[in-house]
Amino acid sequence: MLHLPCLLLLLCLPLSSASSDAELLLTKVKPALQGKGNSNPPNAQLATWNASTPLCLWRGLRWSTPDARSLRCDTPAARANLSLAADPALLLLSVRLPAAALAGTLPPELGAFSALDSLYLAANHLSGPVPLDLGNAPALSVLDLSDNRLSGALPTSLWNLCDRATDLRLHGNALTGAVPAPAGPSTTCDRLRVLDLGDNRFSGGFPSFLTAFRGLQRLDLGGNRLQGPVPDALADMPLLRALNLSYNNFSGQLPPAFSRFAAEPSSFSFLGNDPSLCGPPMRQCVSSSGLSSRGVAGMVIGIMAAAVVLASVSIGWAQGRWTRRDSTQGQQEEEEDGEGRLVVFEGGDHLTLEEVLNATGQVVDKTTYCTVYKAKLGTSGGSIELRLLREGCCKDAASCAPVVRRIGRARHHNLVPLRAFYQGRRGEKLLVYDHFPRARTLHDLLHGGGAGAGEALAWARRHKIALGAARALAYLHAGQGEAHGNVRSSNVVVDDLFVARLAEHALDRLLVPAAAEAVLAAAKADGYKAPELQSMRRCSARTDVYAFGILLLELLMGRKPSATSDLPSAVKVAVLEEAALEEVLDAELLKGPAEEGLVKALKLAMGCCAPVPAARPTMAEVVRQLEETRPRSMQTRSAMYSPTESRSDAGTPTTA
Numbered sequence: 211m212l213h214l215p216c217l218l219l220l221l222c223l224p225l226s227s228a229s230s231d232a233e234l235l236l237t238k239v240k241p242a243l244q245g246k247g248n249s250n251p252p253n254a255q256l257a258t259w260n261a262s263t264p265l266c267l268w269r270g271l272r273w274s275t276p277d278a279r280s281l282r283c284d285t286p287a288a289r290a291n292l293s294l295a296a297d298p299a300l301l302l303l304s305v306r307l308p309a310a311a312l313a314g315t316l317p318p319e320l321g322a323f324s325a326l327d328s329l330y331l332a333a334n335h336l337s338g339p340v341p342l343d344l345g346n347a348p349a350l351s352v353l354d355l356s357d358n359r360l361s362g363a364l365p366t367s368l369w370n371l372c373d374r375a376t377d378l379r380l381h382g383n384a385l386t387g388a389v390p391a392p393a394g395p396s397t398t399c400d401r402l403r404v405l406d407l408g409d410n411r412f413s414g415g416f417p418s419f420l421t422a423f424r425g426l427q428r429l430d431l432g433g434n435r436l437q438g439p440v441p442d443a444l445a446d447m448p449l450l451r452a453l454n455l456s457y458n459n460f461s462g463q464l465p466p467a468f469s470r471f472a473a474e475p476s477s478f479s480f481l482g483n484d485p486s487l488c489g490p491p492m493r494q495c496v497s498s499s500g501l502s503s504r505g506v507a508g509m510v511i512g513i514m515a516a517a518v519v520l521a522s523v524s525i526g527w528a529q530g531r532w533t534r535r536d537s538t539q540g541q542q543e544e545e546e547d548g549e550g551r552l553v554v555f556e557g558g559d560h561l562t563l564e565e566v567l568n569a570t571g572q573v574v575d576k577t578t579y580c581t582v583y584k585a586k587l588g589t590s591g592g593s594i595e596l597r598l599l600r601e602g603c604c605k606d607a608a609s610c611a612p613v614v615r616r617i618g619r620a621r622h623h624n625l626v627p628l629r630a631f632y633q634g635r636r637g638e639k640l641l642v643y644d645h646f647p648r649a650r651t652l653h654d655l656l657h658g659g660g661a662g663a664g665e666a667l668a669w670a671r672r673h674k675i676a677l678g679a680a681r682a683l684a685y686l687h688a689g690q691g692e693a694h695g696n697v698r699s700s701n702v703v704v705d706d707l708f709v710a711r712l713a714e715h716a717l718d719r720l721l722v723p724a725a726a727e728a729v730l731a732a733a734k735a736d737g738y739k740a741p742e743l744q745s746m747r748r749c750s751a752r753t754d755v756y757a758f759g760i761l762l763l764e765l766l767m768g769r770k771p772s773a774t775s776d777l778p779s780a781v782k783v784a785v786l787e788e789a790a791l792e793e794v795l796d797a798e799l800l801k802g803p804a805e806e807g808l809v810k811a812l813k814l815a816m817g818c819c820a821p822v823p824a825a826r827p828t829m830a831e832v833v834r835q836l837e838e839t840r841p842r843s844m845q846t847r848s849a850m851y852s853p854t855e856s857r858s859d860a861g862t863p864t865t866a
């Protein structure tokens with residue numbers, strides 16, 4: 211009697227495991243995401259996943275053909291093909307249903323799609339646990355389950371994704387227990403760049419295995435119930451640029467090297483922990499060996515690049531000369547001594563070589579060719595931003611001089627002004643810019659992680675930022691006849707009134723070819739490189755326009771561009787799929803009243819990203835179109851949102 215069912219089972223099992231991805235999606239995933247109970251009305255997005263709708267019109271999904279290419283849904287035939295859904299060779303590539311009112315649970319079958327590369331289900335109402343099987347998804351590299359109601363412990367199997375995972379986001383759920391350590395003790399999760407476990411209910415000690423994740427750039431553990439000491443090894447993570455340990459119960463002394471995180475309090479946060487938590491960038495530890503404020507400055511200088519330290523030390527003997535010269539000659543346009551020279555530009559005439567070199571600074575950022583410091587001037591008390599070009603990256607002094615003078619002449623409301631340039635005897639080059647204390651980069655504003663990072667960025671504000679950046683580019687292209695060369699969201703500095711200022715213009719022209727090509731490689735990896743641009747020597751107004759188009763898409767979609775996440779293609783596919791606007795645009799933008807301008811801006815951005823350079827508009831045209839589509843809320847509300855309004859809150863006052 212038992213034989214028949216057994217036989218049937220054996221026969222059925224291989225059959226069911228050979229069922230197509232589409233079938234698995236319909237039978238398992240859809241019902242689970244939809245949720246049980248009559249209280250849930252059928253979900254509008256999920257309803258499109260049905261046999262009477264061609265596969266290409268199923269919302270929020272991407273498919274791959276057996277030869278690992280994206281399924282093309284851009285032909286009318288494909289978009290009308292009802293038998294595609296029955297094709298077992300098609301593999302599910304991604305599920306993207308953020309803010310889609312999903313009210314169910316995560317089915318274990320999500321781990322069974324052999325090609326599933328990304329799963330974005332943020333900002334829904336999903337509840338229940340993170341299924342263990344999800345960790346066995348063979349191809350998953352991006353997982354975003356933020357802002358749901360997931361509960362229970364995080365399964366250890368999550369780290370099975372380490373082979374491929376680049377982004378794991380579980381922010382804003384109700385996960386409990388300790389953050390589990392990987393089963394393999396030497397797991398390094400080399401590709402993982404973002405790990406966001408913030409705003410959950412994790413408890414226990416600091417998950418110190420994370421310090422072995424060498425590629426990590428952003429780590430958010432804020433808003434949990436973690437306690438105990440913070441491991442010193444955390445300060446040695448080479449790429450870590452944003453760390454949030456706020457609102458836990460961490461205690462004791464922070465690793466001394468953490469002082470570098472003091473530079474950008476908004477990206478490195480330790481607030482709201484046990485009162486005993488101390489050490490820079492928090493208050494000094496009283497119980498430790500009585501470090502004076504000089505000691506702190508020393509420590510900070512200790513981590514600055516050797517060239518600056520050498521320069522600050524060597525200035526000691528020159529100091530006598532400075533005092534004398536200053537008193538007899540007053541300010542000079544160019545100061546020089548045996549060690550190097552300082553060329554000052556408009557608005558920088560209060561800067562002296564001594565002051566610049568003795569400024570105490572903290573590392574804010576590192577790029578392929580320079581280290582950025584925020585520094586305080588001793589006497590005037592103002593703050594400046596220093597960019598120290600890395601040794602071996604720069605052209606010789608003679609070829610740099612004319613470029614630096616051009617950069618120094620450029621003055622526009624939406625450009626970060628260069629105030630001075632220092633050329634040391636050993637070839638070290640230091641660019642002195644205004645520092646905007648209350649500003650953040652657009653990149654951090656949009657992708658900074660943490661709850662509410664995007665909240666403040668309604669369309670009126672994003673529009674103002676886009677318009678500011680566009681005006682700066684139009685100025686450079688027309689007035690200066692020069693390309694910016696490195697337009698990207700991390701080079702847009704946004705102050706507290708949402709005035710945008712472009713940084714780093716024309717710096718590639720100070721670099722030796724190899725270093726300049728590294729800038730291009732970074733632009734390519736981050737998705738800003740125009741398709742035709744093969745060498746940095748060829749960068750032009752047209753390639754700037756392309757990069758600006760990407761920047762505008764980034765503002766509109768709230769998505770970080772990259773070589774693998776090509777924003778213009780994503781829009782094209784969405785248009786062909788007749789996807790709803792909310793699938794393309796950042797959810798934040800759709801909260802306000804419907805804005806016609808959003809669609810126009812999207813079209814404009816796509817125009818800027820035209821594959822043929824000649825088809826792209828000029829920046830002057832972009833400015834004109836953006837001015838025409840000014841958001842309604844901006845026309846009616848206070849001057850706060852007016853794009854022309856600004857405040858000079860730079861550390862270095864402008865004398866112009």
Ligand SMILES: *[C@@H]1O[C@H](CO)[C@@H](O)[C@H](O)[C@H]1NC(C)=O
Nearest residue numbers: 257258259260261262263267
């Ligand atoms: C199938 O999807 C279409 C939209 O593509 C929808 O109008 C229809 O109601 C769906 N059918 C079912 C049974 O959900």
Ligand SMILES: *[C@@H]1O[C@H](CO)[C@@H](O)[C@H](O)[C@H]1NC(C)=O
Nearest residue numbers: 287288291292293294296297
């Ligand atoms: C529809 O899709 C099936 C399965 O992939 C394919 O065999 C067929 O040729 C397609 N039909 C059309 C009209 O494209």
Ligand SMILES: *[C@@H]1O[C@H](CO)[C@@H](O)[C@H](O)[C@H]1NC(C)=O
Nearest residue numbers: 435437438458459460461484
């Ligand atoms: C914080 O941690 C300390 C031990 O380090 C413990 O005594 C205290 O109760 C904890 N506070 C909370 C609110 O959990």
Ligand SMILES: *[C@@H]1O[C@H](CO)[C@@H](O)[C@H](O)[C@H]1NC(C)=O
Nearest residue numbers: 409432433454456476659660
């Ligand atoms: C850090 O985390 C806390 C708690 O989740 C949050 O309130 C804060 O805004 C975060 N800070 C940043 C800079 O993201």
